[in-house]
Amino acid sequence: MGEATRWILHLDMDAFYASVEMLDNPALRGKPVIVAGLTARGVVCAASYEARRFGVRAAMPTQQARVLCRQGIFLRPRMERYRDISRRIFRIIHEFTDAVEPVSVDECYLDISDNKMGIASPLALARALKERIRSKLALSASAGIAPNKFLAKIASDLRKPDGLVVIEPGQVEAFLADLSVETIPGIGPVTQRKLHHLGIRRIAELRRLARDELERLFGKAGGRLHEYARGIDERPVVTHRAPKSLSREMTFERDTADLERIAEVLREQSESVARRLASRQLRARAVELKLKYDDFTEVSRSRRLDDAFDDAETIYQTALALLERTEAGRRPVRLVGAGVSELVGREDTEQLDLF
Numbered sequence: 247m248g249e250a251t252r253w254i255l256h257l258d259m260d261a262f263y264a265s266v267e268m269l270d271n272p273a274l275r276g277k278p279v280i281v282a283g284l285t286a287r288g289v290v291c292a293a294s295y296e297a298r299r300f301g302v303r304a305a306m307p308t309q310q311a312r313v314l315c316r317q318g319i320f321l322r323p324r325m326e327r328y329r330d331i332s333r334r335i336f337r338i339i340h341e342f343t344d345a346v347e348p349v350s351v352d353e354c355y356l357d358i359s360d361n362k363m364g365i366a367s368p369l370a371l372a373r374a375l376k377e378r379i380r381s382k383l384a385l386s387a388s389a390g391i392a393p394n395k396f397l398a399k400i401a402s403d404l405r406k407p408d409g410l411v412v413i414e415p416g417q418v419e420a421f422l423a424d425l426s427v428e429t430i431p432g433i434g435p436v437t438q439r440k441l442h443h444l445g446i447r448r449i450a451e452l453r454r455l456a457r458d459e460l461e462r463l464f465g466k467a468g469g470r471l472h473e474y475a476r477g478i479d480e481r482p483v484v485t486h487r488a489p490k491s492l493s494r495e496m497t498f499e500r501d502t503a504d505l506e507r508i509a510e511v512l513r514e515q516s517e518s519v520a521r522r523l524a525s526r527q528l529r530a531r532a533v534e535l536k537l538k539y540d541d542f543t544e545v546s547r548s549r550r551l552d553d554a555f556d557d558a559e560t561i562y563q564t565a566l567a568l569l570e571r572t573e574a575g576r577r578p579v580r581l582v583g584a585g586v587s588e589l590v591g592r593e594d595t596e597q598l599d600l601f
Contacts, residue, residue: 252357252359252393252394253357253358253359253368253391253392253393254355254356254357254358254391254392254393254394254395254397254398254483255355255356255357255358255368255371255372255375255389255390255391255398256353256354256355256356256389256390256392256395256398256399256401256402257339257353257354257355257356257375257387257388257389257402258352258353258387258388258389258402258403258406259335259352259353259385259386259387259388260295260385260386260387260388260406260407260408261292261293261294261295261298261407262292262328262351262352262385263281263291263292263323263328263352264279264280264281264292264293264294264297265294265385265386266324266327266328266331266385267279267281267321267324268294269331269383269384269385270327274319276296277294277296277319278293278294278296278297278299278300278302278315278317278318278319279293279294279296279297279318279319279321280292280293280294280297280302280308280311280315280318280319280320280321281293281321281322281323282308282311282320282321282322282323283308283322283323284308284320284322285308285499286309286499286500287307287497287498287499287500287580288307288308288309289305289306289307289308289497290302290303290304290305290306290307290308290311291304291323292304292323293311295406295407297311297315297318300314300315300318301314301315302314302315302318308320328351328352329351331383331385332351332352334382334383335352335379335383335385336348336354338375338378338379338382338383339354339356339375341362341363341378342356342358342361342362342363342371342374342375343356343357343358343360343361343362344362344485345357345358345360345483345485346483346485347483347484347485355395355398355483356483357482357483358371358372358391368391368412369391369410369412372389372391372410372412373410375387375389376389376408376410386407386408387408388402388403388405388406388407388408388409388410389401389402389409389410389411390402390403390404390409390410390411390412390413391410391411391412391413392412392413392418393413393415393418393477394477394478394479394480394481395479395481395483396430396431396474396477396478396479396481397413397418397421397477397479398413399431400425400429400430400431401413403429418476418477419476419477421477422449422450422475422476422477423448423449423450424448424449424450425448425449426447426448426449427441427446427447427448427449427451427452429449430449430471430474430475432467432470437464437467440463440464444463449474449475452471452475453475453476455472456472457469457472460472489526489528489589490587490589491534491585491586491587491589492519492522492523492526492528492530492585492586492589493515493519493534493536493583493584493585493586494514494515494518494519494583494584494585495515495536495581495582495583496511496515496581496582496583497538497580497581498579498580498581498582501540501578501579501580502578502579503574503575503576503577503578503579505569505574505575508569508574508579508582509566509569511582512535512562512565512566512569512582512584513558513562515565515582515583515584515585516558516559516561516562516565516584517558517562519558519561519584519585519586520556520557520558520561523556523586523589524556527591528556528589528590528591529554529555529556529589529590529591530554530555530556530561530586530587530588530589530590531550531551531553531554531555531587531588531589531590532548532549532550532551532586532587532588533548533549533551533560533561533564533565533568533584533585533586534546534547534548534568534584534585534586534587535547535548535565535568535569535572535582535583535584535585536581536582536583536584536585537569537572537574537579537581537582537583538579538580538581538582539573539577539578539579539580540577540578540579540580542580545572547568547569547571547572548568548587549564549567549568550588551564554590561584561586562584565584
């Protein structure tokens with residue numbers, strides 16, 4: 247496969263939640279299985295490939311999915327079961343390498359430049375890993391192999407389900423050229439519209455813009471776009487990452503403009519976040535508030551405090567102050583969330599207090 251200083255593998259389980267449901271109930275195989283919240287305000291967590299043919303996608307409102315796929319089999323998510331299977335998957339992965347960066351319960355990056363199996367070929371290792379997961383758990387995974395995380399992620403998405411795509415260093419420029427800009431992970435609708443307005447629809451066209459021009463248009467994200475368009479990504483595989491934030495969210499059964507009800511939920515969320523801080527021996531320096539209005543418009547507010555904190559009352563009172571900077575009470579609210587960020591270890595803040 248040629249020489250490279252490192253090889254990154256992106257592993258993504260295929261329609262994971264739906265696949266686990268079919269694993270536990272073989273009668274569901276080959277059918278449009280949709281794992282989703284079944285309340286009036288629920289959203290789709292996962293859809294089998296049979297359901298995706300009808301246009302059903304993750305994060306879609308369940309009611310919309312029911313319209314698109316009337317013959318769909320809708321199931322409530324069983325998170326503990328999915329986490330149990332995920333733990334088994336990661337145990338298998340660690341048989342091959344410990345250079346593993348989890349992204350979610352069904353997705354991770356592996357640095358396979360070196361591995362426990364002594365398999366010289368990255369392609370052979372990926373095949374062996376996929377086969378081990380299939381033989382042990384009867385589940386399929388898609389994999390992408392490339393010199394960096396950005397390219398590996400794109401590669402793993404190309405031939406789902408059960409795909410395996412390799413990008414050699416010498417193939418990067420040609421591989422990216424004809425891909426649409428929305429293929430770049432992280433590009434949202436707003437950035438996509440801006441790029442289309444500029445006449446940029448392919449990554450090859452994105453390369454024509456200088457770095458300073460992209461940064462003028464998109465800020466720091468412009469610099470990343472400049473690098474990604476050239477297949478550059480120096481991010482390492484991080485085997486352990488401390489959380490950057492903690493939060494809780496809730497979608498109301500019905501949109502509400504009742505500030506007392508919203509405040510009640512914020513108190514419950516603040517207490518939950520404070521318990522999580524305590525269990526992790528962490529404190530925070532900033533409080534964050536998130537709202538989604540009835541038209542799905544999303545807003546966020548944050549405030550950095552002078553001293554680190556870990557108590558529910560500070561989180562709650564600050565969240566209430568942030569709530570006053572929104573249109574809650576005047577516009578119906580669909581979702582509310584409270585959280586904290588700029589996390590530090592409790593022992594770190596105690597050490598600072600000594601001085």
